[in-house]
Amino acid sequence: MIEANYFWINIFLLAVSAFGIRFSVIAVSKKLTITDRHKEIFTFIPAAILPAMTSQMVFFHQGQVGGLFGKERLVILLLAGVVCYFTRNLLATVGFGLVALYLLTQL
Amino acid sequence: MKIFAQGFRGMMPITVGIVPFGAVMGTVCADAQLSLFQSVGMNVFVFAGAAQLAAIELMSKNAESAVVLATGLIINLRFLLYSAALSPVVQNSSPLVKATSAYLLTDQTYAVMSAHQDRFQTNAQLVKFYFGAATCMALAWHLAVIAGYTFGSFAPKSFALDYAVPLSFVTLVVPTLKNRTYVYVMILSFVLAIFLRSLPLNLGLVVTALIALAVGIYLSKPQANPDGLGGSA
Numbered sequence: 438m439i440e441a442n443y444f445w446i447n448i449f450l451l452a453v454s455a456f457g458i459r460f461s462v463i464a465v466s467k468k469l470t471i472t473d474r475h476k477e478i479f480t481f482i483p484a485a486i487l488p489a490m491t492s493q494m495v496f497f498h499q500g501q502v503g504g505l506f507g508k509e510r511l512v513i514l515l516l517a518g519v520v521c522y523f524t525r526n527l528l529a530t531v532g533f534g535l536v537a538l539y540l541l542t543q544l
Numbered sequence: 545m546k547i548f549a550q551g552f553r554g555m556m557p558i559t560v561g562i563v564p565f566g567a568v569m570g571t572v573c574a575d576a577q578l579s580l581f582q583s584v585g586m587n588v589f590v591f592a593g594a595a596q597l598a599a600i601e602l603m604s605k606n607a608e609s610a611v612v613l614a615t616g617l618i619i620n621l622r623f624l625l626y627s628a629a630l631s632p633v634v635q636n637s638s639p640l641v642k643a644t645s646a647y648l649l650t651d652q653t654y655a656v657m658s659a660h661q662d663r664f665q666t667n668a669q670l671v672k673f674y675f676g677a678a679t680c681m682a683l684a685w686h687l688a689v690i691a692g693y694t695f696g697s698f699a700p701k702s703f704a705l706d707y708a709v710p711l712s713f714v715t716l717v718v719p720t721l722k723n724r725t726y727v728y729v730m731i732l733s734f735v736l737a738i739f740l741r742s743l744p745l746n747l748g749l750v751v752t753a754l755i756a757l758a759v760g761i762y763l764s765k766p767q768a769n770p771d772g773l774g775g776s777a
Contacts, residue, residue, distance in 0.1 A: 454616055482753075530711060
C-alpha cells in the first residue's frame with residue numbers, strides 16, 4: 438500500500454518535471470532561430486526513439502515457440518514492419534501481428 | 545474544425561496500441577492498491593505512461609522521492625527532443641497554445657503529426673491537426689486506464705493484446721521513413737537499444753536515441769560543393 442502523502446508528493450514532482458521537459462524548448466522557441474536543416478534533423482526523431490523502445494519490449498520478452506528460441510514476438514514484429522511498409526495500413530499491420538502471434542502460440 | 549477532425553481520425557488507428565498500454569497501467573494501479581482518484585489523478589497530471597509505470601513500481605518499494613523523480617526524468621528525457629521538434633510548429637502561437645501542446649506531447653502524437661506534416665501549408669493548420677490527434681490520444685489513454693483499473697485485463701491472456709503496443713510503434717515509425725538514411729537510423733536504434741539496455745539508471749533508451757540521431761545528422765549532412773567554391777550559382 439502506497440501512503441497517500443508520499444504518493445501525491447511524488448506525483449507532483451513527476452508532473453512538474455514531465456511538463457518542464459516537454460515545455461522547455463517550446464517555451465523559448467520564439468527566441469530560437471530554427472533553420473530548415475534543424476527541421477530536417479527533427480524528422481529523424483521518431484526513427485531514433487521509437488525503434489529503441491520497441492526492440493526493448495520484444496527482444497527481452499521470453500516467448501514459448503521453441504523453433505524461434507522464444508523470440509516469436511521479434512520475428513513477427515519484423516514481418517509486421519514489412520506488412521506496414523507495403524500496405525501503409527495501421528490496422529492491417531497490428532491485425533497481422535496479433536493474429537500471427539495467436540496462431541504461432543496457441544495452435 | 546475539419547483539420548482538428550482529421551487529426552483525431554489520424555490518431556484513431558493508433559489507439560489499437562494505446563488501449564492495451566492504458567489497460568496495463570490501470571491494472572498496475574489497481575494492483576498497487578491506488579484509489580481510482582489517485583490513478584486518474586496521476587494519469588491527468590503526469591500523462592507519461594512509461595514514467596508512471598516505473599514510478600508505481602518504485603513507490604510500491606517505498607523508494608526515496610529523489611529516486612522516483614530521477615527515474616521519471618531519465619525516462620522522460622526523450623520529450624526534450626520532441627519539444628525541440630515541435631518548437632518550430634508552435635513558435636508563433638500564444639503561450640496557452642504552447643503550454644497545452646507541451647502538456648499533450650507524447651511519442652504517438654508527435655509521430656502522427658510528423659507523418660502528416662507535409663499535407664499542411666501553415667503552422668496554424670498543423671497545430672489544429674496536432675490538437676485533434678492529441679485529443680484522441682488522451683481520450684483513449686484515460687478511458688483505457690479507467691477500464692483497466694475497473695475490469696482488470698479485459699481480454700483473455702492468449703490474445704496477447706500487450707503486443708499491440710510495439711506493433712503500433714512500428715506503424716508510427718514506418719510512415720516517417722523518407723529515404724535510406726531514416727532506415728539506417730531506425731535499424732541502428734533498434735539494435736543498439738538491445739545492447740545498451742543494461743546501462744545504469746535506465747539510460748539505455750536516451751543514449752540509444754542520441755547516438756541514432758547523431759548518426760542521422762551525420763549521414764544527412766549537406767554535401768560539400770565538389771568544386772570547393774561555395775555559394776550557389
